[in-house]
Amino acid sequence: MAAGVATWLPFARAAAVGWLPLAKKTMPKPPVDKKSRNDEILFVNVSGLRFQTWKNTLDRYPDTLLGSSEKEFFYNEDTQEYFFDRDPEMFRHILNFYRTGKLHYPKQECIQAFDEELAFYGIVPDIIGDCCMEEYRDRKKENQERLAEDTEAENATDTPLPPDSTSRERLWRAFENPHTSTMALVFYYVTGFFIAVSVIANVVETVPCRPPKGSKKDLPCGEKYTLAFFCMDTACVLIFTFEYLMRLFAAPSRCKFMRSVMSVIDVVAIMPYYIGLVMPENEDVSGAFVTLRVFRVFRIFKFSRHSQGLRILGYTLKSCASELGFLLFSLTMAIIIFATVMFYAEKGTKGTNFTSIPASFWYTIVTMTTLGYGDMVPNTIAGKIFGSICSLSGVLVIALPVPVIVSNFSRIYHQNQRADKMRAQQKVRLARIRLAKKGTTNAFLQYKEEGGFQGRGSDNALCLKNRSSFEHQHHHLLHCLEKTTNHEFTDELTFSEMCMTESVGYRTSRSTSISSQQGVSTSCCPRRAKRRAIRLANSTVSVSRGSVQELDTLQVHKTSSGPQSRSSLNARTEDLKLNCEDRDFTAAIISIPTPPANTPDESLPPSPAIPGILRNSRPTSFTHETVKISSL
């Protein structure tokens, strides 16, 4: 909660007077502020530089060092001031945060020093104002990346493996980082060599060699020296298969490995060979088999394991995929338009090449990319006109945007990164703000659960945490609102649970922690609950469904908390008693139209803390509603 509004709390509390005529019960007692209310000036000495500020200013943010009692540790009795042995220049910004509510990041300071100061003073960096937030984040990211690079560089060079690593781990490491051992290096070069050999063999295979004796036709070398090429291919595939199997064996996560790109490339590279072995020498099938051999060229992609640059290129293409796709799409649009136009323009001509629109695609592409093969030319005047428009626009479409697109890529790429960063940061920030908001609501709910309403002093010293007077007063204000409306604040979880179980007919209890005991209690005591309902129905009060369920819950809650009460008597029974009171009161209010003469919470006689049995008597006509609970 923005603590600057701490100064408006008295006003909000005064405005609560407006609820009084509507409240059916008396308001709870306000917290007594024992400290003197006079505002005083504090002296803060930071390494010799003396700062002075009002105490109220520092109290605005009670969850920081200066706003909480933590600063008492730094209090110097002799000089009557708070002494911090920290950077005085930075402290100026910290103190300004208290004064103005906005934390600014000084651009000339080192980001790490600033972070350390913030951590010391207990200030969360997310509070940095929007004006300085981007700068802060960028510098921080930069710093982190630099640190990460440094540590990576350290780790990459020869960190010795832990001595008890399995052979599998060592093998994987050897594969990933060839420089670790000589064997790995040898293997790395050998595979590289064989990839090259395989690729070259694929290429040379198709070169025409001198025909064997007795034949005029030129044969491709692959068919002349079939055996040699087959042997080479076999050797390469054997090496690749061996490598793939070794990687598969060594991979820490086999599924993940099998799904990775490199492994897919490996498989595609060696599959054609095996398929070729398996397939029969059928003419039709071997046609398809020939197509498969094309995939052998994928072996060249295996080089990307050996080349960092290829990997970066691949990554860049992947990340610019959307832009490339868009370029392709716009090109396709232009091609379709022009192809259609050309087709219809050339339709009348006899013997034209433009036999269909898809046939015109080829012409359009060739013309737009300014290739101009000349295998398809328009003959009609309209066709020529449109053809020239096509080639001109081709120049514009392809030549002009290319540099723009290139720069767009880099700009969009960086922008996207920044936008994603900001979105992620925004999400985190919003989540934190929501969490802080929930924190205030939860603080109040927790306060209630801990039985903070008795205000009986020493008994509750254990339950109540160290709360500032601001929190006391704020919680009192919320409590007043609850009393005015006769409804209590709960959190989302319990509320949704209540809604769900209402439709079922049973209600789960309030705290989810004892929900596991629900099954036991509800099965044990449904009869008792029904008896309760019948007894109520006999009374003069008209029992609405709501109040029956109230008591159901009452029953269930108490029975299920029974075992708990054995362990820690005082605190829990008081807590239970509190819950009982609230429930009964609300049950009463729901069922009765006119408020009876209620007694305030405090005047209820404290029930004897008998383990497991709680008696709850009310001074109204519902005396027969004393609830007796036996511990489970």
Place this chain on the structure above:
Amino acid sequence: MGAVVGTLTMQTRQRQPSRDKVDDELEMTMVCHRPEGLEQLEAQTNFTKQELQVLYRGFKNECPSGVVNEETFKHIYAQFFPHGDASTYAHYLFNAFDTRNNGSIKFEDFVMGLSTLLRGTVREKLEWTFYLYDINRDGFINKEEMTEIVRAIYDMMGKYTYPALKGDVPKQHVDAFFVKMDKNKDGVVTLEEFVIACQEDENMMRSMQLFENVM
């Protein structure tokens, strides 16, 4: 190709700033208001000098221009009630504090209101509350006004309450209120009826004393 041009123009359009808003904001911050002297305020209200000083420092810190407009007021009040929606009730509160009906609260209005609420007599407090409830300032509280106020209060509770808000709970609450307050059963509550009924209500009188030590 048109698509390419389209994307290029799209990039440029986003960068156009809204200049008008900045100028307006500059103008607004120029308006500054200074309160009357400390002695005068001390004479007019029931606060001591130190209390006025503390109040003003807080006020000035939140609203450097010296006036609170309704938006800021709603925002500040909503911070205290994160569970639900406090804007409607804050609106009525704002109107109650804004005695001059000019859409802004100066420090004097703020301090006068606080003085009545915290240091005033019981009758003064009740009159202020009546003034708050009487939305149209006609001297009577009718059921519609009361329903609006009560609804606004229940809105502050938010959605997650125990027990869950079912049916028209505000309306029932208003009916109960009218039964208590409207003595002559004419459908409206006058100031006298209100004051008398409240003074008869022991709970309320007891609760009022609890707000003594807010400052």
